[in-house]
Amino acid sequence: MVHETCDCQQYRSHCNARSHTTHCLFLDGSTGPRKTTPSSYMIIPRHTSACFCQTSTLSRLLILQSCSQIQECRSIELPLAGEIQIAIRSTGICGSDVSYFKKFANGDLCACQPLSLGHESSGVVVAIGPQVTGFTIGDRVALEVGVPCGQCGICRKGRYNLCKKMRFRSSAKSFPHFQGTLQERINHPAVWCHKLPSHISFDAAALLEPLSVAIHALNRAKPEPGATALVMGAGTVGLLTAAMAQESGCSAVTICDVDQGRVDYALEHGFATHGYVVPRPLHPSSSSSSVVSGISTPGADGAMTPASSILSTLDSRLEGARTLAHDILAVSSSSCSPSVEDVSVHDDEHSPNIDTNNVQDGEEDDEGVDIAFECTGKEVCMHTALYATKPGGKVIMVGMGTPIQTLPMSVPHLREVDILGIFRYANTYATGIRLLSASKRLKQALKGPSGKTLVKRGLPSLDNMVTHRFKGLHRSREAFELASRTVDDEGRLVLKVVIEA
Ligand SMILES: [Zn+2]
Ligand SMILES: [Zn+2]
Ligand SMILES: [Zn+2]
Known part of the structure; x- marks a missing residue:
């Protein structure tokens, strides 16, 4: 199709080019020329090096200046060499x-400058x-929003997440800041866009x-x-x-949180095989209490101000973490799965310092998990993870938020526990898309005549992890406020909040 045959009036009014190819994307998703009313289509010229097109599209974006987020309308240029322009459909709040x-x-x-x-x-x-x-045009994509230099030593090794020149959208780490995706449209390098099969939802x-x-x-x-x-x-x-x-072969996975709703969710939906609700502090004035507070769950690169433990001295903090680790392991090693340790059992029947739940007292060297994943960024959870890992095991630091921590280093040292850091990710999107496709197909295939899933395998559905959806950038304030909570006004669990275009 050439310019002259296109029935798109807007295109003609903006473009000086005589003979380049155009693609019109209609709002119903179809492409190509057709008779229609001007309001029902968007005009998408395919930009080529031979094109002298002046077209730029207006795109709304949310921009954060100091602490107020305002909506702005800016024109967005056509994508440069190597880029594609994406109409954003779903953005999760981290x-x-x-x-x-x-x-x-x-x-x-x-x-240090306005940031979306x-x-x-x-x-x-x-x-x-x-x-x-x-x-x-019309391809559905997921965006990998960190763009590394691709040239340096660590990039050439494939560990591009560690590139010093990494520009990561919505992070203030690089300057000028690489703007986030709470925009109607953005231009992004095509190599960092990953095509999606049609059955993977935008939210997933x-x-x-x-x-x-x-x-x-x-x-x-690398679990065995x-x-x-x-x-x-x-x-x-x-x-x-x-x-x-x-999914990677672990047979028993115990998940812990202070929030009962989240632990219940993990067990009900098959994310974990065992669950433990960490008791919240009952007697904030008591320094001998073994309970811990402040487990929260910042996102991948999230950093939250650490809630201070109610325990004052390091010794008592470590003792509390050791007790917590034993309590968690008692639940992990129970065969009745899934099980949720009831907080009230601890509070009502046992003194918090007496570890009556630990069935393996006296065999401390043998107890523990092979791998502990610390996903909260809290020091007390790092202590607990170290105590809960068996000799020769691994502690993986996933959560961020406490840059300087005091850790009992003899625990990993004398028991050869490897501590591994995690910073974002590299080379993961293809795997993620394959897993989402496979789990969807598997669940359909395994549905019995009654519609019930017969065998549970593959990743749990990510769609129902999205507990709250807000339509339109103008509802971002509500979305952000809800995303900082664990339950909504109706008392329902808040996991992932998304803003949909
Ligand atoms: Zn043009
Ligand atoms: Zn690099
Ligand atoms: Zn994040």
Whole structure:
């Protein structure tokens, strides 16, 4: 189709080119020329090097200035060489977004210019820049929002997540800041866009970003078949890490959180095989209490201000973590799965310091999980993870938020426990898309005549992890406020909040 035969009036009024190819994407998803009313289509010229087109599209975006988020309309240029333009359809809100939203900072990273948020995103290709192959207008894609330099030593080794020149959307780490995806349209390098099969929803595709963190954590942990795992924290990343641990061959996966609703969710939906609800502090004035507080679940690169433990001295804090580890392991080793340790049992029947639940007293060297994933960023959870890991095991640091921690290093030292750090992810999207496709197909195939799933295998559905959806950028304030809570006004669990276009 050439310019002259296109019935798109808007295109003609903006474009000076005489003979380049155009693609019109209609709102119903079809492409090509046809008779229609001007309001029912968007005009998408395919930009080529021969094109002198002046067309730029207006795109709304949310921009955070200090602590107020305002909506702006800016024109967006056609994609440059190697880029495609994406109409964003779904963006999940991460702990780091909430932190910028509230404080204009994330941990010790302060935004120093207006910043738009959002980095868990999916959308539809609406324009294609020069020198891009393999994409068609209308393709559904997930965005990998971290763009590394691709040239340096660590990039050439494939560990591009560690590239010093990495630009990551919605993070204030690079300057000028690489803007987030809470925009109607963005131009993004085509090599960092991943095509989606039609049966993966935009919401599930947005969750590929936190799923990538979990995949990367398991790639680093390399569990042996039948290994046991502990996951501290049942937020999005903790849940996905637990699911990936099972997917990677772990036979028993215990998940812990202070929030009963999240632990119940993990067990009901098959994310974990065992659950433990960490008791909240009952007597804040008592320094001998073994209970801990402050487990929360920031996202992949999320950083939250650590809640201070109610325990004052290091010795008593460590003693509390050791007791907690024993209590968790007692639940992990129970055969009646799934099981949720009832908090009230601890509170009513036992003194918190007496570890009556530990059936393995006296065999301390043998107890413990093979791999512990710390997904909260809290020091007390790192202590607990170290105590709960068996000799020769691994502790994987996934959660962020406490840059300087005091750890009992003799525990990993004398028992040869490997501590591995996790920073975002690399080379994970293809795996994530394959897993989402497979779990969807498997569940359909395994549905019996009654419609009930016969065998539970593959990843749990990510669609129902999205507990709250807000339509339109103008509802972002509500979305961000809800994303910082664990239950909504009706008392329902809040896991992942998304903003849909
Ligand atoms: Zn043009
Ligand atoms: Zn690099
Ligand atoms: Zn994140």
